[in-house]
Amino acid sequence: MQILLVTPISNTHYVVPPIGLGYLASALRKNGFSDISILDCIKEKFSFKDFENFIRKEKPKIVGFQVFSFDFGRVKQSIEIVRKSNPDTIIIIGGAHVSTTREKVLKELDKADYGVWGEGEENLPLLLKKTLNSEDIAFKDIPGLIWKDGNKIQVNERKFIEDLDSLEFPAWDLLKPDTYPDNPQGAFYKNFPIAPISTSRGCPYHCTFCASYTNMGRKLRLRNIKNVLDEMELLYNDYGIREFHIIDDMFNLYKNRVKEFCDGVKERKMNISYTFPNGLRLNTLDREMLMLMKETGAYAFTVGIESGSQRVLDHMKKELSLKLIEEKVNLINEVGLEPSGFFIIGYPAETKEDIEATIKFAKKLKLKRAHFANFLPLPGTEATEELQQSKEIGNIQWESLFYSKVPYSPKGISKKEIKKFQRKAFLSFHLRPKILLKMLSEIKTPKHFKSILKRGWDYLFVD
Template sequence: MTEILLIIPPFCYGDLSEAGPVYPSMGIVCVAATLEHAGYKVKIIDMFAEGYEESKLKSCLEDPELKIVGVSSVSATFKISLNILKYAKEKRPDTTTIIGGPHITILPDETMKETYIDYGVLGEGDNTAVELADLIIKNKGSPENIKGLCFRKDRTLIKTEKRQFIENLDELPFPAYHLLPMDKYRSYGVYDSGRKTTSMITSRGCPFKCIYCCSSELFGGRWRPMSAEKTIEFIKKLYDEYGIRHIYFQDDEFTVSHERAMKICDWIIDKKIGLTWECLTRVSHVDNELLSKMAKAGCKSILYGIETGYEEGLKQIKKGITLEQAKNAVRLTKKNGMIAKVSFILGFPWESKEEINKTIDFAIKLDADYSFFTILCPFPTTEVYEQIAKEGLFVPEFNMEMYSAMPAADSLIRTKYLTSEEIVQMMGHAYKRLYFRPKYLLKRMLSLRHFSELKRNFKAGLSVLRFTVKSMGKKAKLAKTT
């Protein structure tokens, strides 16, 4: 029997679907844990991992004890999240529908226009969810007194006082992994073949202020870590009780504190448990000593956000790194036997083909194991959004619902020099130049160690090829750029 049904909506990478990993959405898993800790009966449906099954959703909605249906949504899953909540309200009008996550936190007014949504949770939802459940199920308190909430009252949208961020993450309960389909998750398949895998978040927020990122709005512009000791406790529990042998640390910046990272690595090394893992961090937050320790502790892959391949671009986006730091981090990562992955963003307002080609050229020279290109998706509250709006660079048909379209498949903007179609073409051009070089293809083939890796890399390659062909077929003509 279930009182609260939480849903992770399906997410599609479009033509790049086979190239993407599948991990649990840790925000909703943490919220589920706090609700269970408060005594509520909770169920999670992970539609990202299991797919959208209306029959399963319908079955859950038939539970007579069900009181709340909640969805956590990013912009790319917003449209399907609305469909899920609308369906839930139609089937069970007596239930209370709630939406949380980054999208409503950034766009509460637009989101709450839908009358089948009863409440919106703004910001971190751990404590807000418990107080809201107390209100709905126990009739305790009033919505006006719950911080971090929005709701309609007499057709007027009410937004309560902003909830303060949780300072001590060690106080949070162990995430509700037992509610997840733990056998459905996968990494990129390059180093976790046959190993049960999941994700963790051991810190929240980022202390940097890149112009394209809304992390400051979502998490307060500060880095709030779980202690090394608590992180180790959670890793041990995943290893011993869930059989997890590969972990993806979803922290925005895993190595902000070298001391904390070193303690975690030392424990993994000392216990000789054979755990493998991967993480994200900044090129300015690693050195050879740390990378060597991470490799010995089982780290197999690091993703670095570099975003542009020219120094002036790094300054304009306020990234706070240099190209030399990027080259050094990738070189040292590979030297220590780990896979170096990097990400780039194409289509900043000032970019022409010349600037984008500088980024592509740098990506090729950098020679990371994997490079990912995305088109700039300007979110409200970010500095780049304000710049684009001021300069009138959104596509004519732009509206907030377009955020539900996967940015890799289209562009919401043009630049001062390129149309939206040309930006998409340039991304296809980037993937073509990078991944279809004979040298790169040979290196990838020689690096494969398992048949499962070959199979997944083949599917990923087909996905990239489909996307490249589609993007190069756009109506806008791409001038010769090589």
């Protein structure tokens, strides 16, 4: 085996095809590399021993890890396994955590050889041409590369991919989306099998708690809708995909583009459902847009509400009012779609009264479900930088940045109280008879039911 791209061992409940690794595999193929494999340790339910046995057997020359902050310790252990099993293997790290901690990540994961931050479809092939093929490429000329220059760590400036249509589709033959279990990001689904799809990159908004811009930037870059529909049709015909999860950070900024997408789904006569696990932007939704999406398979989606306190919303730079939120949620219901809401508990400067207002507001809104996440001081966000500058937080334990944990609490509120608020919010919202019965009616199989119970238990009671 020459090149192995890895989704590491994780405690997340999401089991979805790693579309980012699929894009990297396609980019490598386009540049002449053919011996490429993708290993999803979550899907395969690998233990560290399983991973070690796999590495010893396959002996890959290159191993690339996708790194999220909450998986930091597991990635570190996995890298050490590779280094011990095959000392000559070149180890490369990338992903959201690498982009947000690029100045120090090779010191913390010191057994890794290189890091790639930002988008990897152009810089990873250049790195492998240099390291595997010995081509005359200087490390300093590879955009987005993090590398060791003697005892010094060098971080090259990244470059955005402006033309997303120039990218090949993800290597779906390696990802095999039709073989994934029914544990999607949003927990619930309408049809199966499911595949994620990305139609754009970047988000122009400045929410203080969000770090997505560190990977994809502020500029919204769009795929041509024909290009998107061609990929969906391939997945529909070749892999039997019947539900799509559109994972854009900002899908509905331009009404004409949403209409073009919906018209294209109609024209191609794909009998599908689709949803938006990362959420839609509320202020750009209108009745016509919602009706078009409903007519072409949209059935439910999540919207980022975050707080029931206008003061806190303003601090988050959400550019939303409580009045607008209520109006848009009512509109979504009027057209026959089912909204769920994202909320944050324990945001900096939040008071107990603010949290109570959020819980009350969530129950007032006509939402099907609500996700109450504890505030996570993610690296690279404006909120985290403010907390560090004010000395309110110090070094962050990366593994604590997980939805069931409480890595931070505002002044005057203990972490124990934040967890109690989260439990209260979740239970008081979902144990209402109408909400609970609706949720139970959407469970597909005993296995799906077991997965939902496990998620709920970990969400509420595992710290």
